[in-house]
Amino acid sequence: MIKRPITLSHDFLAEVIDKKSIVVDATMGNGHDTAFLAKKAGKVYAFDIQKQALDKTSQLLESQGLTNAELILDGHETLDHYVDEPITAAIFNLGYLPSADKSLITKPSTTLEALTKILERLVVGGRVSLMVYHGHAGGAIEKEKVLAFVENLSQEDFATMLYQPLNQVNTPPFLIMIEKLR
Numbered sequence: 001m002i003k004r005p006i007t008l009s010h011d012f013l014a015e016v017i018d019k020k021s022i023v024v025d026a027t028m029g030n031g032h033d034t035a036f037l038a039k040k041a042g043k044v045y046a047f048d049i050q051k052q053a054l055d056k057t058s059q060l061l062e063s064q065g066l067t068n069a070e071l072i073l074d075g076h077e078t079l080d081h082y083v084d085e086p087i088t089a090a091i092f093n094l095g096y097l098p099s100a101d102k103s104l105i106t107k108p109s110t111t112l113e114a115l116t117k118i119l120e121r122l123v124v125g126g127r128v129s130l131m132v133y134h135g136h137a138g139g140a141i142e143k144e145k146v147l148a149f150v151e152n153l154s155q156e157d158f159a160t161m162l163y164q165p166l167n168q169v170n171t172p173p174f175l176i177m178i179e180k181l182r
């Protein structure tokens with residue numbers, strides 16, 4: 001079956017992660033991406049601004065016996081306060097947490113601040129994936145800003161790809177993939 005964007009996102013990152021890798025989940029939410037990364041990597045730094053996300057994620061990790069994720073109750077834009085090591089991979093899931101307050105959404109300025117800091121710290125060959133949900137209020141502007149930012153990355157420094165359903169109704173999410181070339 002054709003790969004859904006979220007599946008491709010995980011496969012794209014899994015190809016470069018091993019048990020020595022330092023990775024980032026920039027938007028922890030219910031912890032599905034954190035758990036996925038924790039199974040593959042040496043250490044995961046996971047960020048969210050909602051305590052509910054940390055509670056859900058820590059339950060999920062515990063139920064799977066995963067102990068190598070540091071859950072940080074702070075915005076991803078403060079990543080430089082917490083992460084000193086070079087980063088091998090990072091994931092963003094933009095938008096709101098479905099089971100929580102739908103007004104607590106990722107915002108263009110902080111998303112791009114975090115993405116900039118991650119790209120600076122990314123190892124050569126390191127990868128970032130961004131799932132862009134944009135059907136909610138505020139989503140369209142974030143989509144535009146993130147696309148414009150990625151389109152302006154130098155092609156000598158980064159390879160970038162977009163993976164998007166073409167015939168699905170209701171603003172389906174799409175995937176942006178970035179790989180650092182040098």
Ligand SMILES: C[S@@+](CC[C@H](N)C(=O)[O-])C[C@H]1O[C@@H](n2cnc3c(N)ncnc32)[C@H](O)[C@@H]1O
Pocket residue numbers: 026027028029030031032033034047048049050053074075076077093094095096097098104105106107110111133
């Ligand atoms: C679409 S959800 C993430 C879903 C998650 N990846 C999962 O597997 O369940 C987006 C999350 O980003 C969080 N968020 C919003 N602004 C943030 C910020 N500045 N830093 C970190 N997380 C943020 C929201 O609280 C929300 O939990």
